Amino acid sequence: MLSHSDRFHLRLQRTIGLLSFPLLGCAVIVLLRFVMGYRIPNLHQVRRRVKELLQEESGPLLICANHLTLVDSAIIEWALASNWTYLRHFRLFPWSVPERRHYWKNVLLRLVCYFGKCVPVVRGGPPEQTKLILEKLRYLLKDGESLFIFPEGTRSRAGLVETKNHAYGVGRLLTEVEGVRVLCVYLRGHHQERFSSLPRRREVFYSDVELIAPRSAYKGLRAARDISTQIVEKLSEMEQKYFATIRPDWK
Numbered sequence: 001m002l003s004h005s006d007r008f009h010l011r012l013q014r015t016i017g018l019l020s021f022p023l024l025g026c027a028v029i030v031l032l033r034f035v036m037g038y039r040i041p042n043l044h045q046v047r048r049r050v051k052e053l054l055q056e057e058s059g060p061l062l063i064c065a066n067h068l069t070l071v072d073s074a075i076i077e078w079a080l081a082s083n084w085t086y087l088r089h090f091r092l093f094p095w096s097v098p099e100r101r102h103y104w105k106n107v108l109l110r111l112v113c114y115f116g117k118c119v120p121v122v123r124g125g126p127p128e129q130t131k132l133i134l135e136k137l138r139y140l141l142k143d144g145e146s147l148f149i150f151p152e153g154t155r156s157r158a159g160l161v162e163t164k165n166h167a168y169g170v171g172r173l174l175t176e177v178e179g180v181r182v183l184c185v186y187l188r189g190h191h192q193e194r195f196s197s198l199p200r201r202r203e204v205f206y207s208d209v210e211l212i213a214p215r216s217a218y219k220g221l222r223a224a225r226d227i228s229t230q231i232v233e234k235l236s237e238m239e240q241k242y243f244a245t246i247r248p249d250w251k
Helices: 004-035 043-056 072-080 083-088 107-115 127-142 169-176 220-245
Strands: 061-065 146-149 181-189 205-212
Touching: 004 072, 004 083, 004 107, 004 127, 043 072, 043 181, 043 205, 061 072, 061 169, 061 220, 072 146, 072 181, 072 205, 127 146, 127 169, 146 169, 169 220, 181 220, 205 220
Parallel strands: 061 146, 061 181
Antiparallel strands: 181 205
């Protein structure tokens, strides 16, 4: 069980994130939209679809997406709702679990991640550290917070959703917390062929969302693997739809 100290620090981080969000949220949008020149042509349709899906059901939300760049989470958060919506319903603004080594040495990035509701992870870290991270994520979901996870576990080196060698952490969370809604999000820049640190400037992004309810007849680790695989396969289906309808000439 998560200690009182850890619970307090998560609640404190959430409060600080809420107070800083008007400034930080605007800064991120300015960076993405005007400095980098990114565009999401179906932005309003995606946000309307998310609103419709989330109004139909209630409970904690787990956002699962494909992963190609280091800023996927920021772009997806931009796609799913406006800053005004997040400010009014701050539990909808998701907690993220970035790899610690990508930002820890930069003080500014550390502050942005803290204010932006991030719980850092160390891939391949000691078991007790992994256990603590999972306890924090379980606590946040049970408390009604939204959580953002890349179920593949890392950026896809092949540029396609990895349906075979993926992580099982997302499935483990879903077997341990009841009533969690799973929002699958597929995001891809039209010029993104493989993984990279950043999308190219003035990139145009495609985004699609689907709400699913993965279940498993298994128990324990087999259930976690089964549920994780269902989510990754759904993302792969969404990817196939993208290549069939948006980029049929992709090879």
